[in-house]
Amino acid sequence: KNMPAKDISAKTSQWLEKLNIADDGKRKIEELSKGNQQKVQFITAVIHNPDIIVLDEPFAGFDPINQQIIKESIINFSREGKVVILSTHQMETAEKLCDEILLINNGKEILQGNLSSIKQKYGGNFIKIGFRGNSGFLTGNRSVLHMDCYNGYAEIQLMDGVSPSDFIREISSQTEILHFSIIEPTLNKIFIDSVKAASE
Structure with missing residues (x-):
């Protein structure tokens, strides 16, 4: 044209x-x-x-x-x-x-905004911990919003307002922590967790 x-x-x-x-x-x-x-x-x-x-x-x-x-x-x-x-x-x-993201699930807006801002918002409360034994000590923990447990480690999204350092201190008496790190969530992870949160 x-x-x-x-x-x-x-x-x-x-x-x-x-x-x-x-x-x-x-x-x-x-x-x-x-x-x-x-x-x-x-x-x-x-x-x-x-x-x-x-x-x-x-x-x-x-x-x-x-x-x-x-x-x-x-x-x-x-x-x-x-x-x-x-x-x-x-x-x-x-x-x-x-640069800008609009996440939609079943025709409904789940999340919208600047990608960097979204990752910054969700990134501070995503942690990865390695531990000895099973993950039973995490079950029912009120500081945990969502978790994915694997063999010897877990990826955890903490509740808003929960400090990663405070959380580690809390669970240290319940298990042996082998390693700990704050992780940046992927957009896929943010989407899945946002959909789950919206359906609860």
Whole structure:
């Protein structure tokens, strides 16, 4: 739209080459594989150099190499000052590419805001402890909002207002603590815990 025909042709050739489908340039869309159809859809969304780009699950159907090409393109769009609105179920990808996050579950907003601020808000009360024996000493502890127990260690989200150091002092009389660290939660972890908290 609003692009001279020669510019469209040049840009199309550039993107076909970049996404490794230059040999398919003259084929009909229905003749292409699902992955290559996805590439054409991506090209259609960005070829006219829009200021705002909306991408719905842009990595679906791609192998890791092509996913990386799309990721690098999105990063370049952002560096150029474009607004990229990305819909994805891949939390790890969203964490790497997005500055602002809106998490939705079953059509309802769970969490919204700046990614750094969200991680800072949730990061202070996530800890990892290693201990000797089983995790029974954690059961029913009122300082614990959520925990995932494994063989010899646990990842714990503390209740708001609970200091990690105070918590360690509290449980030290109940078990032998082998190691302790404050961990930064992943976006996937924050999402899962936020959904659980909203359903309780």
